[in-house]
Amino acid sequence: MSLDKKTVARIAHLARIKVPEEDLEPLAGELNNILGFIEQLNEVDTDGVDPLASVVEMNMRQREDAVTDGGYPDRVLANGPETAMGFYTVPKVVE
Amino acid sequence: MANLIKGNTGDWEVVIGLEVHAQVSSKAKLFSGAATAFGAGPNEQVSLVDAAMPGMLPVINKECVRQAVRTGLAMGCAINLKSVFARKNYFYADLPQGYQISQYELPVVGEGEITIDLEDGESKQVGIERLHLEQDAGKSIHDQDPTKSYIDLNRSGVALMEIVSKPDMRSADEAAAYVTKLRSILRYIGACDGNMAEGSMRADVNISVRRPGEPLGTRAELKNINSIRFIRQAVDYEVKRQIMLIEDGGEVVQETRLFDSIKGETRSMRSKEDAHDYRYFPDPDLLPLVIESAFVEEMKGTLPELPDTKKDRFISDFGLSAYDAGVLVSERETASYYEAVAAKADPKLAANWVISELFGRLNKAGKDITDSPVSPENLGNLLSLISDNTISGKIAKEVFNEMFETGKDAKDIVEEKGLKQITDTGAIEAIVDGIIANSPGQVEQYRSGKTGLIGWFVGQVMKETQGKANPGVVNQLLKSKLEG
Numbered sequence: 001m002s003l004d005k006k007t008v009a010r011i012a013h014l015a016r017i018k019v020p021e022e023d024l025e026p027l028a029g030e031l032n033n034i035l036g037f038i039e040q041l042n043e044v045d046t047d048g049v050d051p052l053a054s055v056v057e058m059n060m061r062q063r064e065d066a067v068t069d070g071g072y073p074d075r076v077l078a079n080g081p082e083t084a085m086g087f088y089t090v091p092k093v094v095e
Numbered sequence: 096m097a098n099l100i101k102g103n104t105g106d107w108e109v110v111i112g113l114e115v116h117a118q119v120s121s122k123a124k125l126f127s128g129a130a131t132a133f134g135a136g137p138n139e140q141v142s143l144v145d146a147a148m149p150g151m152l153p154v155i156n157k158e159c160v161r162q163a164v165r166t167g168l169a170m171g172c173a174i175n176l177k178s179v180f181a182r183k184n185y186f187y188a189d190l191p192q193g194y195q196i197s198q199y200e201l202p203v204v205g206e207g208e209i210t211i212d213l214e215d216g217e218s219k220q221v222g223i224e225r226l227h228l229e230q231d232a233g234k235s236i237h238d239q240d241p242t243k244s245y246i247d248l249n250r251s252g253v254a255l256m257e258i259v260s261k262p263d264m265r266s267a268d269e270a271a272a273y274v275t276k277l278r279s280i281l282r283y284i285g286a287c288d289g290n291m292a293e294g295s296m297r298a299d300v301n302i303s304v305r306r307p308g309e310p311l312g313t314r315a316e317l318k319n320i321n322s323i324r325f326i327r328q329a330v331d332y333e334v335k336r337q338i339m340l341i342e343d344g345g346e347v348v349q350e351t352r353l354f355d356s357i358k359g360e361t362r363s364m365r366s367k368e369d370a371h372d373y374r375y376f377p378d379p380d381l382l383p384l385v386i387e388s389a390f391v392e393e394m395k396g397t398l399p400e401l402p403d404t405k406k407d408r409f410i411s412d413f414g415l416s417a418y419d420a421g422v423l424v425s426e427r428e429t430a431s432y433y434e435a436v437a438a439k440a441d442p443k444l445a446a447n448w449v450i451s452e453l454f455g456r457l458n459k460a461g462k463d464i465t466d467s468p469v470s471p472e473n474l475g476n477l478l479s480l481i482s483d484n485t486i487s488g489k490i491a492k493e494v495f496n497e498m499f500e501t502g503k504d505a506k507d508i509v510e511e512k513g514l515k516q517i518t519d520t521g522a523i524e525a526i527v528d529g530i531i532a533n534s535p536g537q538v539e540q541y542r543s544g545k546t547g548l549i550g551w552f553v554g555q556v557m558k559e560t561q562g563k564a565n566p567g568v569v570n571q572l573l574k575s576k577l578e579g
Binding site: 062068069073084087 | 137143187242374
């Protein structure tokens, strides 16, 4: 598997990361190195082996249905660059 | 074949599949302990998990798993003992994680089937493809500021069940009947309150058209429709749009469209176009969800009698028509009210009274059946007064009105107002004789063939007895005397 410049630009756009045009080519090279490294795993025969969900042998813990959290809008908004009237505010996004 | 739409160049068949998002009735969110109640102030029901603060870990809410499994069972679906949560990646202002935790390849509930009831009394099977659990996103408010959108994360992380149908529906009516039935099932089992106005249930509608017998056409997806009436309107509009487009030589583009309920039209949501690359992958924060078959069995035991079974029972035990039975079972509260009335009175009479008199009064008063001023026992008592000839059906309506206003007992009202029917033939006969003696003109007309005048005579008797004479006895006496 190999990424071209166009694919890298698309991935960057999907993640809303601004990548200058001149950086796309070098970034594609770096990502391809990582993919190449991971592709070595394809040499291992994994037929009939379930995907590993965790290295710990346990099932997912489930919580009781009780309200135990929330009620602190100030803490939630504390890191927001801009807030107003208890809301986060962001540049207008309208359909 | 039914349900074909006539175009200018021939017949078209409509193909509809629905994705319904139903909010799970749980106190806390799917993966956090923040509250889900409707109407709180902005960002008051948000935990640091819901706000996607770094290092926060999701822990699943047991109740949401329970309700998903119960809903699956109520739709006759296969339950997957092992299911996996995946991240659905997209960028949006009200999605702080940058992904929605959902289920992709392995949903908790697999295939099943529900029966929908159509208006002509027919029913039809609609296949269920799957049900999976996922998080809701936050809410954006656009009308507070000319350049900003306001973000409230209270809904962020609320548990939704996405219920995906097979593309089995062929008309707006069928789509509406499907959502109606789904809502009824969800409310019966208490998995979702079904409140569409508050957003507890919304539907994405996939629509395509094709020539009968041909392969499926390209579909458009109408997003987030929140009432059954709007689903009908949106389908009707979109079907016409697609047929006109194709007949004019155009092509339907696979896209997401928005239904504008004010203009009654659908339009393209171009901004969502590149959002379709969701890059799903298993969420590394969550282990697979493993449930035991014993748990599934236990959940089966918690299901109440479902609307279809109840409908069949009402038809066979009470002799109701399919239509009446369908109306009575659509809400669990209505069905139990009816059953309580039917326990005390003739079941068919009870069905008529609940559907026409009671529903009518409740509608006028803007009340739910659960806060009806007339208890089912009391209505049952009133109906047995009709059946044992204590009062006539007409008088019963008067008594019912008073019961509705005052909450009094039927018997007490009848006693107080002296409304008991006169069945004593002698007493009625005296009145009948009097009227015949005083109306020689009418008697002559009747005897010369204007037998329609019998209604006038009955009216006179009723007037004199304030409606309390037994109508059967009055008719019989009048006929024999006028003709004799």
